[in-house]
Amino acid sequence: MTIFAVMCAGIFPIIHTGRPWLAGYLVPYPNQHGLWVNFISPLVWDVFAVSTYFTISLLFWYVGLIPDFATLRDRTVSKVKKTIYSIFSLGWRHSNRHWQHYEKAYMILAGLSTPLVLSVHTIVSFDFATSILPGWHTTIFPPYFVAGAIFSGFAMVVTVLVFVRKVFDMEQIITIDHLEKMNKILLATGMMVGYAYAMEFFIAWYSGVHFEFFVFVNRAFGPYAWAYWIMVSCNVLFPQLFWFRKIRRSIPAMFVIVILVNVGMWFERFVIIVSSLHRDFLPSSWGYFTPTLVDLGILLGSFGLFFTLVILFSRTLPVVSMSEVKAVAPNAQPTHHGGHLE
Amino acid sequence: MLNPLTMEDILNNNRLYGITALFDTPDEIIHAAKEVAKAGYKKFDVNTPYPVHGMDRSMGLRRSLVGYVTTFLGFSATAFILLFMFWTMSIDYPMVIGGKPYFALPAFIPITFETTVLLGGIATVVGLIALFSSLPYNNHPLHDTDYMRAVSSDKYGIVIESEDPLFDEEKVKELFAKLGSKKIHSVFYPEETQIPVFQPRYIVFLIVTAIAVSALTYVTLNKVLFIEPFSWMMEQDKVTPQEKSSFFSDSYGMRTPVEGTVARGFIPYPYKGMAAPTETLPNPLLPTKEVLELGKKKYLTYCSPCHGNFADGDSRLRGQFPNPPTLHSQRARDFSDGMIYHIIVNGQNIMPSYESQTTVEERWAIVHYIRALQRAKNAKLDDLQEVNKEIQLNVEE
Numbered sequence: 001m002t003i004f005a006v007m008c009a010g011i012f013p014i015i016h017t018g019r020p021w022l023a024g025y026l027v028p029y030p031n032q033h034g035l036w037v038n039f040i041s042p043l044v045w046d047v048f049a050v051s052t053y054f055t056i057s058l059l060f061w062y063v064g065l066i067p068d069f070a071t072l073r074d075r076t077v078s079k080v081k082k083t084i085y086s087i088f089s090l091g092w093r094h095s096n097r098h099w100q101h102y103e104k105a106y107m108i109l110a111g112l113s114t115p116l117v118l119s120v121h122t123i124v125s126f127d128f129a130t131s132i133l134p135g136w137h138t139t140i141f142p143p144y145f146v147a148g149a150i151f152s153g154f155a156m157v158v159t160v161l162v163f164v165r166k167v168f169d170m171e172q173i174i175t176i177d178h179l180e181k182m183n184k185i186l187l188a189t190g191m192m193v194g195y196a197y198a199m200e201f202f203i204a205w206y207s208g209v210h211f212e213f214f215v216f217v218n219r220a221f222g223p224y225a226w227a228y229w230i231m232v233s234c235n236v237l238f239p240q241l242f243w244f245r246k247i248r249r250s251i252p253a254m255f256v257i258v259i260l261v262n263v264g265m266w267f268e269r270f271v272i273i274v275s276s277l278h279r280d281f282l283p284s285s286w287g288y289f290t291p292t293l294v295d296l297g298i299l300l301g302s303f304g305l306f307f308t309l310v311i312l313f314s315r316t317l318p319v320v321s322m323s324e325v326k327a328v329a330p331n332a333q334p335t336h337h338g339g340h341l342e
Numbered sequence: 343m344l345n346p347l348t349m350e351d352i353l354n355n356n357r358l359y360g361i362t363a364l365f366d367t368p369d370e371i372i373h374a375a376k377e378v379a380k381a382g383y384k385k386f387d388v389n390t391p392y393p394v395h396g397m398d399r400s401m402g403l404r405r406s407l408v409g410y411v412t413t414f415l416g417f418s419a420t421a422f423i424l425l426f427m428f429w430t431m432s433i434d435y436p437m438v439i440g441g442k443p444y445f446a447l448p449a450f451i452p453i454t455f456e457t458t459v460l461l462g463g464i465a466t467v468v469g470l471i472a473l474f475s476s477l478p479y480n481n482h483p484l485h486d487t488d489y490m491r492a493v494s495s496d497k498y499g500i501v502i503e504s505e506d507p508l509f510d511e512e513k514v515k516e517l518f519a520k521l522g523s524k525k526i527h528s529v530f531y532p533e534e535t536q537i538p539v540f541q542p543r544y545i546v547f548l549i550v551t552a553i554a555v556s557a558l559t560y561v562t563l564n565k566v567l568f569i570e571p572f573s574w575m576m577e578q579d580k581v582t583p584q585e586k587s588s589f590f591s592d593s594y595g596m597r598t599p600v601e602g603t604v605a606r607g608f609i610p611y612p613y614k615g616m617a618a619p620t621e622t623l624p625n626p627l628l629p630t631k632e633v634l635e636l637g638k639k640k641y642l643t644y645c646s647p648c649h650g651n652f653a654d655g656d657s658r659l660r661g662q663f664p665n666p667p668t669l670h671s672q673r674a675r676d677f678s679d680g681m682i683y684h685i686i687v688n689g690q691n692i693m694p695s696y697e698s699q700t701t702v703e704e705r706w707a708i709v710h711y712i713r714a715l716q717r718a719k720n721a722k723l724d725d726l727q728e729v730n731k732e733i734q735l736n737v738e739e
Binding site: 034 | 406434
């Protein structure tokens with residue numbers, strides 16, 4: 001899912017550069033102009049962060065799938081499928097001499113992708129934070145974006161899982177306990193996000209900067225107050241319902257809440273971008289943003305791309321790693337006296 | 343119990359790869375691996391549908407070295423990208439951006455981190471696949487056997503290869519039977535098949551396919567669905583010359599200036615339209631080197647096609663347009679500067695006006711250049727002396 005989301009995410013900076021056919025200029029390559037990219041520009045950081053995140057996620061995902069491709073290869077009866085699975089399984093033989101390195105490499109990849117998650121959202125927040133616009137120019141952005149990313153990521157995963165476990169009859173594999181744990185994380189990160197909202201206001205007041213303070217008052221009570229309060233209620237208030245065990249374990253209730261969280265996180269971006277921009281230093285350039293048809297089309301298109309890819313993936317490839325589930329099934333591992341049968 | 347060689351294998355006389363045995367529980371396979379290692383076999387392997395804990399120790403394997411590959415390549419990337427950013431931003435094209443120093447280490451951290459992780463991650467996966475597992479390997483003898491299908495699903499298997507120095511078919515089978523395996527098989531190398539690449543039929547097939555694919559691609563992309571991927575901002579909303587506009591009531595996109603207004607920089611020419619004006623303007627430019635060079639450039643662009651490169655009236659148009667007379671005639675030399683300017687603006691006989699192609703300054707520069715050409719073609723003796731003096735001065739210098 002990360003991969004598909006990153007694919008969509010990668011498209012947006014390219015669109016907003018305004019001349020998408022020149023996106024290649026963002027890659028540092030020796031060129032006729034004798035120029036290099038500006039390595040201290042957040043846009044270039046973005047290129048590196050998003051492409052690294054995409055590559056490592058893709059590798060992590062693929063490495064996890066190799067043993068499953070091998071199993072599929074050995075179980076399929078169709079010759080075409082067998083060829084495809086053979087290619088992707090790379091001839092994996094489930095050999096322990098390979099498992100030994102595989103487990104280590106998988107652990108390393110997991111270790112690499114964890115800080116990568118933090119870094120990619122930090123760097124995305126730098127896009128805002130390194131500017132001088134009030135409402136963007138804050139040091140709280142990196143941790144706030146990371147918390148927000150985990151929050152909205154978990155909400156999206158719950159949204160998809162609710163369907164996947166029902167449609168693919170995986171209620172024994174993706175249990176209600178798993179969902180409950182995810183809801184707890186949603187509750188925790190939701191409060192972190194709430195704390196960030198509050199802290200933004202505090203800093204705006206405490207800093208004593210006029211412009212900063214104006215932006216935040218304008219955000220909560222100005223023309224975009226509706227968007228701000230949708231964001232706060234969806235991200236902070238509704239997840240509080242997860243304090244109740246009943247709601248945490250109820251599929252319809254959690255589905256409604258995670259959808260609200262998705263909406264709320266979308267509005268968070270909307271609030272950060274639009275409400276900071278619509279009234280900047282020059283009152284003569286103040287305005288009210290109304291999305292055009294093209295804007296809406298791009299948004300709808302990215303939703304379409306994401307869900308198409310997710311649905312294609314869950315239709316064709318194992319959603320849950322088979323080899324991992326086998327390894328944690330009861331009696332899958334040797335007993336303590338393992339190997340001493342005599 | 344013991345699986346005898348099948349008739350097929352004997353007939354094919356294939357080389358033996360090894361003996362396999364299947365077990366049902368992880369405990370059994372751990373025990374089997376221990377015993378096989380204890381018996382002194384080196385070339386044996388265990389195949390399990392998932393990594394079984396403690397198997398590495400039972401098989402007597404050393405620790406995996408994947409981590410070293412990650413560390414080494416990851417830190418190589420750190421060093422490389424830092425040096426690279428230092429070189430590009432401080433040496434190859436030094437630029438001060440945002441008042442930061444050339445080597446702005448804090449601002450280099452994000453990219454350094456990302457590159458480290460990227461290369462470390464790629465190195466881990468490539469190392470795992472190519473270096474440590476020797477994959478891809480799709481024609482391994484164990485593939486497409488019942489043994490592989492079983493361990494791929496839910497059984498635990500062990501195989502001793504025939505290349506092991508201690509290998510003895512009967513002994514291995516006995517050992518496996520003693521360990522409690524109920525399914526013991528011999529696995530043979532697959533029959534080596536050669537793909538006849540250079541068969542004439544195959545080559546013809548390749549050529550035909552190549553031609554068909556190219557033709558189809560060409561027709562599809564260039565004829566059927568020609569889509570310009572990017573218009574490079576060539577299509578814009580602005581009104582281009584000759585375009586219709588729905589904004590104005592007369593539908594003309596091109597507008598004439600409002601009556602009575604004068605465009606910026608416009609200098610009116612008082613003798614416009616007169617065939618033979620009695621008065622003309624003086625040349626406002628001095629014949630400096632720059633002016634003569636501008637005049638030469640414009641003369642060669644606009645005048646020389648008909649008048650010839652040296653104003654001899656030797657048109658380059660090969661009779662497609664009537665040749666004009668030479669500009670070295672007495673009449674042309676007696677023209678005042680203003681008269682030549684007037685002719686350029688107004689045209690004469692069949693020569694059209696060049697007002698729209700040239701600016702005022704360019705026209706006067708052309709006049710100077712024509713004067714220079716005329717002087718060169720009708721040089722006097724003292725001109726030569728002047729030239730000689732010039733040459734001598736140059737030599738002395």
